[in-house]
Amino acid sequence: MASIDPAALPAVAEPDVDALAARVADADRVFVVLDDDPTGTQSVADLPVLGAWDVEDFAWAFASGAPAVYVLTNSRSLAPESAERINREVVRAALRAAERSGIRVDFVSRSDSTLRGHFPLEPDTIIDEVRRAGGTHIGNTVVVPAFPDAGRITIDGTHGVLADGAFTPIGETEFARDSTFGFTASRLADWVEEKSGGEIAASDVVQITLATLRRSAAAVADALRSAADGVPIVVDAVVEEDLIQLALGLEIVEAEGRSFVYRVGPPFVRARIGQRLREPVDVDGLTADRSVRGGLIVVGSHVGLTSRQLAHLVDHRDLAVVELEVPRLLEAHTAADEVTRVIDAVSTALLGGDVVIHTSRTLVRTDDPAESLDISRRVSQAVVDIVHAVAERRTPRFVIAKGGITSSDVATRGLDIRRARVRGSLFPGIVSVWEAADGLAAGIPYIVFAGNVGDDTSLTAAVARLSATA
Structure with missing residues (x-):
């Protein structure tokens, strides 16, 4: 466990979230978020959620005009074979509905901010299913597990939990000892190598650090361009502005024709679509007047x-x-x-x-x-x-x-x-x-x-x- 001095980190950037939101709104595109449990929605507001994934369900969600839609796959509770099957079903239905609606869809594989889940299986499955459908070539998986609102941050490529100013690498927490999705690595590049069974070498993984994120969106774009086809990209984040800066860099390179699949923690989608952090919901009057007294x-x-x-x-x-x-x-x-x-x-x-x-x-x-x-x-x-x-x-x-x-x-x-x-x-x-x-x-x-x-x-x-x- 180590202490973190915010003053020792690069100065936080001040990205233009309104400009980002405007660009997202102008694009004829929807982010389809395959959520391996529903907790990914805690960082967003006013977006549709699907508990089923027929083409008609997607048509309902796309008709809302929302920039993103969440699909509850619950794949973290499933065996790998079932997780793969459901990922394929969701991608297939989303692509069909998108073609009918005349929009583009990009895919987000939302998972746990403490690194538990089917990785690299799920993003790899999405990439393969899009390829089979003749869709846009997806060059890289962008891995962003950080969840600053809950104290999960990534610094210099190492992911961990921040509490009371003390930083504990994720490999030293109870989450790393999960009976199904356990791991040992805290450095994300090493984690990628570990979870891929050595098929992806840590030395090949591209890291986007705070130094790059907080320099400029153009610097982020340069780092994204440096990743060879098929190489995962792992990203630091300590505060919301880091995620917004990443989103601006992604906008630049995606406008040039590159496509990504995202493996992320909860707040990434909020930043990616330029949605500001909202005030908590006012629950007064939210509960219907019913004869049953209890919740x-x-x-x-x-x-x-x-x-x-x-x-x-x-x-x-x-x-x-x-x-x-x-x-x-x-x-x-x-x-x-x-x-x-x-x-x-x-x-x-x-x-x-x-x-x-x-x-x-x-x-x-x-x-x-x-x-x-x-x-x-x-x-x-x-x-x-x-x-x-x-x-x-x-x-x-x-x-x-x-x-x-x-x-x-x-x-x-x-x-x-x-x-x-x-x-x-x-x-x-x-x-x-x-x-x-x-x-x-x-x-x-x-x-x-x-x-x-x-x-x-x-x-x-x-x-x-x-x-x-x-």
Whole structure:
């Protein structure tokens, strides 16, 4: 762990975000964001979100005139073969809808700011599917995992977590020990080599550092041009202005005919389309007046921060707590009874006030990544079944889903959300507020709360803002 002195870094540039937004608006182009869990939307506002990807779904999103559309692939919870298949399906449908609508689409592979996910599989699949369709040649993958709003930054090619002025390289955090997507490298070029199994040498990766980003957009463009075809480009970022400067450099070289696919953390899209950071959503009046008094909080994430947030919530709010006991869920002879028990308990408790349902906090895992993923999927399916059954009986005042995979499964399968719109964030730059256009959540706020953002009190604050008993 090292301290960071902002004064020792190059001076922050002052890029013209309004000029960038104007250029994006004038272009007949939409960025299609394949979001491997829904938490990517926490950095943007007023954009459509798709929980399904038929051509007609894309046509609905493109008709909005928005510069970007998010597609919930939930691929981080899937095996590589399934992730590849879904990426191909999304690209295929988007290209067909774009041809019908007479627009150009570029693709963003949105993933985790702590480097967990199917890399390089997903961006490589997008590139290949565009090639098969006879689309624009995509020369490079641009890797930008930084999420400054949540303290995830990249300096001199090394990615890490910034907290209280101390910088911890990402390879030294709990995220690097993920049972499915674990890694050791903190330097992004080394991480690319590690995740590609050595097929891409770290020495070949092009790095765009703060020194380049903060010099000028022209300098960024020169660095982008220097990348040979097929070579990944990794980018520093510490503040929002760094991402905007990158976007301006990309605009320059894309106007010259180059195309990229982006593998990025949440705020990249906001910067790429020139959208300013918005004030948090005003939730007054957002919750419909319903006979059911309580909201539903679903906690599936097991990262340490989520467990601390859950503990704080339980200690500081008057609400019902229902635990889904995962060991019982994984036993064939007790699984159905456990699901039924939780459905009944939650449905009854909602009549009296807010209810939190959480999976047992002891993470059941194995040394086999595929088996760990299977356990996660079985637990997710139970959560989906519970939420769906509860919402069919009585609609909560609001739903908060805690954890990336959890929030995707709850949205698309638990609440049948096929089309929605991001209203904005609940707190500055983090925690999405969605307005569902269909499904069991139509008319109530759906809150997408990543497992690894905020502080120990943030979940409590979110419930307090939305609750009838605030």
